Amino acid sequence: NAGVMQNPRHLVRRRGQEARLRCSPMKGHSHVYWYRQLPEEGLKFMVYLQKENIIDESGMPKERFSAEFPKEGPSILRIQQVVRGDSAAYFCASSPGGDLNTEAFFGQGTRLTVV
Amino acid sequence: TQLLEQSPQFLSIQEGENLTVYCNSSSVFSSLQWYRQEPGEGPVLLVTVVTGGEVKKLKRLTFQFGDARKDSSLHITAAQPGDTGLYLCAGAQGAQKLVFGQGTRLTINP
Numbered sequence: 001n002a003g004v005m006q007n008p009r010h011l012v013r014r015r016g017q018e019a020r021l022r023c024s025p026m027k028g029h030s031h032v033y034w035y036r037q038l039p040e041e042g043l044k045f046m047v048y049l050q051k052e053n054i055i056d057e058s059g060m061p062k063e064r065f066s067a068e069f070p071k072e073g074p075s076i077l078r079i080q081q082v083v084r085g086d087s088a089a090y091f092c093a094s095s096p097g098g099d100l101n102t103e104a105f106f107g108q109g110t111r112l113t114v115v
Numbered sequence: 116t117q118l119l120e121q122s123p124q125f126l127s128i129q130e131g132e133n134l135t136v137y138c139n140s141s142s143v144f145s146s147l148q149w150y151r152q153e154p155g156e157g158p159v160l161l162v163t164v165v166t167g168g169e170v171k172k173l174k175r176l177t178f179q180f181g182d183a184r185k186d187s188s189l190h191i192t193a194a195q196p197g198d199t200g201l202y203l204c205a206g207a208q209g210a211q212k213l214v215f216g217q218g219t220r221l222t223i224n225p
Contacts, residue, residue, distance in 0.1 A: 004157075006157075009132070032210075032212075033212075034217070035213075035215075040217075040218075041217055041218070042119075042121075042203055042205075042213070042215035042216050042217045042218050043158070043203070043205075043215040045212050045213065046183045047210065048211050055211065056211060056212065070220050099211075103163065104160070104213070106150075106157035106159070106160075107157050107159070108155075108156050108157045109155075109157050109215075111158070112127060112157075
């Protein structure tokens, strides 16, 4: 049973370009969470999605950031017109139900560098 | 927004020593989780504590949840170089959101 798969592992974008980060949850998991980690800091919640629905996007910046989890395929975190401050590690987690009091599994992350 | 404060932020000790990492908040969490993160990797769950006062042991690691469910500690006995890493505590904010501490970077010197 493969774990949470994120790709790419590393992504370099120039300022103003778009970044697309993909997350395939564990088999049987229909709940996906995205977190961002700045250097030497803990993870910060961004968005929680179920298939085809955004449940909680309270941690998402109001502009340039969007997320989706389509019926088929991976969840996508999209950052438009990237700026240097977007450089960070972006982690995806999945759970079988929408209850993080039990267990959530994290992927290995995508490290975004904006140059 | 609920905040979790971890202390110390950095800890470097000799192999064989004991250590305790603390995770404190003024807010109550429904559960608290401890993760370990290696460089370039995602966090890996070590334990989840749910009940106030709960103590869980994982080999040389002992995790405790405070009676009021506002704080937690991680105690490592006879630390080994393989314990080196970033330890993160995370409180569940309801069922659907984790609030992470800033982490404790632990270095065990041979």
